[in-house]
Every structure is written in C-alpha cells, then in structure tokens.
Amino acid sequence: MDLLRFITCGSVDDGKSTLIGRLLYDSESVSLDVLAALEKRQASGGVVDLALLTDGLRAEREQGITIDVAYKYFTTPRRKFIITDAPGHVQYTRNMVTGASNADLAIVLVDARQGVIEQTRRHTLIAALLGIRHFVLAVNKMDLVNYEEAVFARIATDYAELTNHFHLPAATAIPLSALQGDNVVKPSQHLPWYTGPSLLEHLETVPGAVETAAAPRFQVQYVIRPQTPELPDYRGYAGQILSGSYHRGQRVRVLPSGLESEIEAIEVNQQEVETATAPQAVVMRLRDDVDVSRGDALVLAGPEAPTLTRELEATLCWMSEQPLWPGRKLLIQHHSALAKAAVPAILYKVNVQTFGRIHTEQAQLNDIVRVRLKTALPLALDLYQENRATGSFILVDELTGDTLAAGLVEAANAEYFTAPVAPPVAFSI
Structure with a gap:
C-alpha cells in the first residue's frame, strides 16, 4: 500500500479545515473518543464542526481560522494518506510553504461564490515552485450556489486559463460541498451533471511519491563509533536515504572530499539488509577507513552524481x-x-x-x-x-x-x- 502526501490550500474561509474533517469523518477515520468530544461541541442546528479536527490551537478555534500547519493521517483499503492543512491568510504564507514542501499533490480550494482570487493564484504558484505536479481544483460550497453547473464550469475554465498561460500543471476540477459532504467521499445526488470521481476516489488513484526513482542520495547525520570489546573496529554512518536505493557492495564516493570506497554493510533497525531505499533511516559501513563526517554525502560515482x-x-x-x-x-x-x-x-x-x-x-x-x-x-x-x-x-x-x-x-x-x-x-x- 503506497503513500500519498497532499496539502489543502487556498484563501481564508474557503473551507480547507472543514474539507479535511469531512474526509476523515466520512471515511470513518475519526476515533470514538474524538468523535464524542466533537459532538459535545456541536454548532448551531446540531451540525458537528468538522474543522475542529485540524484547528487545534485555541486562537484557531476562537477566530475560526487556520494559523499553523496541521498534519492528519488516515488509511483507506487502497492507500495511506498524510494530509497537510495550510493556513489561508497572506501573513501565514510561510507556514503554507512549509506544508507544501513535502506534498505530492495540492488541493486548491475555491469558494464557489468568489471564484479564483489572488490567494488562489499565490498558493498555486508556490505549490508549483515547490515541485508539486498534481493539482486538484476543489470548487467548494456548491450548496450555496444551488449546485449550479454553470458556476462550476466558469471557475474551472478560469483556473485552466491560469495554469495554461503560465505553463503550470493541469488540475483536475471537482465540485463539492465539504459542509454537506457532497462529492467528498461519495458521489452526490445534488450533482447529477457531474460524472467524474469523488475527491477521495481521485486521491486513491493519482500517482504518489517517486523518491525511489531518483538518483541515490544519502547524507551522514551522525558517525557511530562505539568503543566496546564486541565492536572494536566499528564505524557506522547513520542517516536517512533521501532518494533512490543503495545495496551492499556498491562503489560510492564521499563528497566533498572525493574519496571512494565500497559499502560493506547496511543496517536497518540493527539488522543487516542487502538493499535499502528512500526514505529509510539506515546505518552504512564502508570497507575502507576513509574520513567521513556529519554533512558529507555518499553517492554513486558517475554521471548521476550531484x-x-x-x-x-x-x-x-x-x-x-x-x-x-x-x-x-x-x-x-x-x-x-x-x-x-x-x-x-x-x-x-x-x-x-x-x-x-x-x-x-x-x-x-x-x-x-x-x-x-x-x-x-x-x-x-x-x-x-x-x-x-x-x-x-x-x-x-x-x-x-x-x-x-x-x-x-x-x-x-x-x-x-x-x-x-x-x-x-x-x-x-
């Protein structure tokens, strides 16, 4: 089962936190104790405020906005997900950058009543600059425009012109209502003119991360030298494989020194393995006693070297x-x-x-x-x-x-x- 990391972005009050709450709620990914606490804080009309699932700061709940980045995890029978809820206010754009830096997909929310506005453009630009290549245009609050197909079509056209003009990745446009649950997890009878997938159905099928397809990259975080009788000559280089894969016996080059050696062993959870791939944390041992320090990179020599x-x-x-x-x-x-x-x-x-x-x-x-x-x-x-x-x-x-x-x-x-x-x-x- 693979992993998809995605971020919700867009302007303030477009419904990002409510959308994430609806995804978790309708996919039955909310624990019973959290659900009971939410039901005690029901909003007017007996409606559960799903935004509280991500807006955990006191200031966020008092003001009804997202300030800091929040992460949520859930799993369906087809895929694992890590969700990043990013703030919509301009002054918290730096928080959005932090959240988008590790995302594979961006859900750009647009209020059906407002259409594409400046913050929509800003967050789309930042997501594209950060290397995100899968976009979903979620036209939210369709219930407030009577689920009009013409409204959705106009917003989808405006956003497509934006992405085409600036050579940005094309977006999949999906109409929905996060508050009412229309087309978030299951198709809605209020949108008979829409024949595409629901939001969750699309998220389950879109391509995910491709760390293992990139060139092998490993950077040393810590040099392990236990002075014990059991391991008198042990020197291990601990760190996370950033991309690609490594296997025992490979010839590697240490950068920036340029020294070369061979991988003698790779340890994962104190067990030796033949191969390790991103994003595993490993300890590598080299056959030669070369000078390697924190911050040095172990890469394969050749045209794929950084x-x-x-x-x-x-x-x-x-x-x-x-x-x-x-x-x-x-x-x-x-x-x-x-x-x-x-x-x-x-x-x-x-x-x-x-x-x-x-x-x-x-x-x-x-x-x-x-x-x-x-x-x-x-x-x-x-x-x-x-x-x-x-x-x-x-x-x-x-x-x-x-x-x-x-x-x-x-x-x-x-x-x-x-x-x-x-x-x-x-x-x-």
Missing part, C-alpha cells in the same frame, strides 16, 4: 519580518550540512498576480525572489526540479538561529573536482 558547488542560483520564499538585502551574510542548512553563506545579488521578485519578474532591492516577508548565493564550503546539490530532497535548503540567521527562508536550487556552478583520492593503504614498519 553538483559540488559554492555558487548557485535559487528561488527563495522569504519567511522573516527582517528584509533580505544584497550582501547579507547568513547560514545555509542543507539537511545535516551547515555552512556560512552570502547573498551577492537579488535577481528579481516574482509578481504573484502576473507571475512576471519585478526588480527589487530587498525581499520582504512572504516575497518570492530569485537570488545568487555563495557558500563558504562546497555543498553536494541537485537542481530542485530533478531531486526535491537534495535540491532544497533553508537559510538561517547566524545570531538568532531563526529560519529566514526556504530555498530551491535552480542553477549551480560546478566546483572544480580533481580525480578521486585513493583510500589510505595500511602498512607497518
């Missing part, structure tokens, strides 16, 4: 209230690799209305900008479009440790790379 670089261009989603200006120094965090970095230039800002380029001297909160970056140490990176796991990073404030931006690698200048250094040969005098 780019080793100190200079790159990236798209940033700026998340700080303090602006970014050319020349600013900060830290770049690429999984477990951490290095000092600087921003020599801001190339342009993306206009979320037209998706065009705007000249700017600074990046403000929630801006999407293209920049040049220079790092003090070489990093083993891939282009984001080729590998989402190793083509993404965050920028961190040197003094406070606050996250400043989420970054996507768009281009990289390859570091001059000499021939691999042979591992040291043991000898005695």
Whole structure:
C-alpha cells in the first residue's frame, strides 16, 4: 500500500479545515473518543464542526481560522494518506510553504461564490515552485450556489486559463460541498451533471511519491563509533536515504572530499539488509577507513552524481519580518550540512498576480525572489526540479538561529573536482 502526501490550500474561509474533517469523518477515520468530544461541541442546528479536527490551537478555534500547519493521517483499503492543512491568510504564507514542501499533490480550494482570487493564484504558484505536479481544483460550497453547473464550469475554465498561460500543471476540477459532504467521499445526488470521481476516489488513484526513482542520495547525520570489546573496529554512518536505493557492495564516493570506497554493510533497525531505499533511516559501513563526517554525502560515482558547488542560483520564499538585502551574510542548512553563506545579488521578485519578474532591492516577508548565493564550503546539490530532497535548503540567521527562508536550487556552478583520492593503504614498519 503506497503513500500519498497532499496539502489543502487556498484563501481564508474557503473551507480547507472543514474539507479535511469531512474526509476523515466520512471515511470513518475519526476515533470514538474524538468523535464524542466533537459532538459535545456541536454548532448551531446540531451540525458537528468538522474543522475542529485540524484547528487545534485555541486562537484557531476562537477566530475560526487556520494559523499553523496541521498534519492528519488516515488509511483507506487502497492507500495511506498524510494530509497537510495550510493556513489561508497572506501573513501565514510561510507556514503554507512549509506544508507544501513535502506534498505530492495540492488541493486548491475555491469558494464557489468568489471564484479564483489572488490567494488562489499565490498558493498555486508556490505549490508549483515547490515541485508539486498534481493539482486538484476543489470548487467548494456548491450548496450555496444551488449546485449550479454553470458556476462550476466558469471557475474551472478560469483556473485552466491560469495554469495554461503560465505553463503550470493541469488540475483536475471537482465540485463539492465539504459542509454537506457532497462529492467528498461519495458521489452526490445534488450533482447529477457531474460524472467524474469523488475527491477521495481521485486521491486513491493519482500517482504518489517517486523518491525511489531518483538518483541515490544519502547524507551522514551522525558517525557511530562505539568503543566496546564486541565492536572494536566499528564505524557506522547513520542517516536517512533521501532518494533512490543503495545495496551492499556498491562503489560510492564521499563528497566533498572525493574519496571512494565500497559499502560493506547496511543496517536497518540493527539488522543487516542487502538493499535499502528512500526514505529509510539506515546505518552504512564502508570497507575502507576513509574520513567521513556529519554533512558529507555518499553517492554513486558517475554521471548521476550531484553538483559540488559554492555558487548557485535559487528561488527563495522569504519567511522573516527582517528584509533580505544584497550582501547579507547568513547560514545555509542543507539537511545535516551547515555552512556560512552570502547573498551577492537579488535577481528579481516574482509578481504573484502576473507571475512576471519585478526588480527589487530587498525581499520582504512572504516575497518570492530569485537570488545568487555563495557558500563558504562546497555543498553536494541537485537542481530542485530533478531531486526535491537534495535540491532544497533553508537559510538561517547566524545570531538568532531563526529560519529566514526556504530555498530551491535552480542553477549551480560546478566546483572544480580533481580525480578521486585513493583510500589510505595500511602498512607497518
């Protein structure tokens, strides 16, 4: 049974939390104790407020909005799901970026009474920039427009023109009512003119994640060296396989040093295995005693190796209230690799209305900008479009440790790379 990770996005009050609650409720994925607590808090008219299943913060329940990202898990006989409920307010766009970074599919909600608005465009752009290639246009609140087919057709056409004009992935349009449960899990008799699948039926059949299809990537998080009589020469490299698969006996290269060795053993849950794939957490042991540290990458030598670089261009989603200006120094965090970095230039800002380029001297909160970056140490990176796991990073404030931006690698200048250094040969005098 495979896994699909999806995010609900769109403007505030479009019904994102209610839609997720309806999915969980109608698919019988809500535990009895939670259901009993919800029924005690029934809204007017005896209707259960399904948005409370995801809006858990006190401020969210008081204001009736989503502020932070919420994650929910459920399973059907055909698939496992991880749902991300993202906030719709403009000031919480950075939270939406965080939620969308790991999603395979985006459900873009639109209020049937409002149609496609600015926040619809902004969230669609961000989801596309983050590499999401499966979109669902969920035209919600159809009950408030008397389930009119013409209303749905107009919104679907407007959104299709948006995606076509800017060469974004095509979306599957589905009419529904999250509050009433129409066409969310089961087809609705109120929509006789709609012959497509319900939302859940579509989610069960859309292609999911493809980590194992990408080139093998592994980054060391921790070097294990137990000093015990049982394991006197043990040296293991613990971390998560970011993409692809590894198997015992493979020849690997350590980056950035360039040293090469062979995988002697792979351990999963303290048991040796022949093969491990993304996103498993593993401990690898190499046949040669080479110098490997936290942040180093173990990759296969050859044309599929990542780019080793100190200079790159990236798209940033700026998340700080303090602006970014050319020349600013900060830290770049690429999984477990951490290095000092600087921003020599801001190339342009993306206009979320037209998706065009705007000249700017600074990046403000929630801006999407293209920049040049220079790092003090070489990093083993891939282009984001080729590998989402190793083509993404965050920028961190040197003094406070606050996250400043989420970054996507768009281009990289390859570091001059000499021939691999042979591992040291043991000898005695």
